[in-house]
Amino acid sequence: MDETAAIARLEACGVIPVVVIEDASRAIDLAHALVAGGIDVVEVTLRRPAGLAALEAIARSVPGALPVAGTVVTPAQVQQVKDAGAKAVVSPGFSEAVDEALKAAGLPWLPGVATASDCMRAVAAGRIVAKFFPAETAGGPPALKALSGPFPQMRFCPTGGVGLNNLGSYLALPQVICVGGSWLVPADAIASGDWARVTRLAKEASEAFRALRG
Numbered sequence: 001m002d003e004t005a006a007i008a009r010l011e012a013c014g015v016i017p018v019v020v021i022e023d024a025s026r027a028i029d030l031a032h033a034l035v036a037g038g039i040d041v042v043e044v045t046l047r048r049p050a051g052l053a054a055l056e057a058i059a060r061s062v063p064g065a066l067p068v069a070g071t072v073v074t075p076a077q078v079q080q081v082k083d084a085g086a087k088a089v090v091s092p093g094f095s096e097a098v099d100e101a102l103k104a105a106g107l108p109w110l111p112g113v114a115t116a117s118d119c120m121r122a123v124a125a126g127r128i129v130a131k132f133f134p135a136e137t138a139g140g141p142p143a144l145k146a147l148s149g150p151f152p153q154m155r156f157c158p159t160g161g162v163g164l165n166n167l168g169s170y171l172a173l174p175q176v177i178c179v180g181g182s183w184l185v186p187a188d189a190i191a192s193g194d195w196a197r198v199t200r201l202a203k204e205a206s207e208a209f210r211a212l213r214g
């Protein structure tokens, strides 16, 4: 999948669930629960050892969900997530080494940016779609608007402190293509297999997105 197609999937999904998973055997049910609620992109973070196997399980067994690798912070992880079947990669920050590894791997990438210096490095590398992280503590929508002054070509996925209560203030900005967050995939719901709750949260989020963006 090329960069344009991957970005289009993120943009159409609108709300990207950021998954932190302790047990990879839960991954397939989790992805099905999200898809049932209208969320068909799943960002699985590498924060926990089970992350890679969870990503692989979704890539292999849930064709309706776009598998995205999150928390990719080293070049070595790039090949691992590619082998696991990731179709796109998200990082909390920007690094030239990770950028180069992703270009070599041919995978779309949303680097994390929070400052004008981060944006300068991202744009210099040809990366104009970025995760704005940590969105709320980095200044929220006013900070994003300010960054768009010098970087009007950039598009953002604000993540970090985003929830149902404030996603509208981000999605009101034209430079925002989607938002991300962990609220759709609570750790206790994953641990207890409460898939109905995950589907309900996904549905609530996708309906909120569609009400704002059509």
Ligand SMILES: O=C(O)C(=O)C[C@H](O)[C@H](O)COP(=O)(O)O
Pocket: 018, 045, 047, 070, 071, 072, 090, 091, 092, 112, 133, 159, 160, 161, 162, 180, 181, 182, 183
């Ligand atoms: O793990 C990563 O790669 C990150 O960059 C951080 C996560 O995307 C955010 O921590 C999610 O934020 P919350 O929705 O506020 O929980």
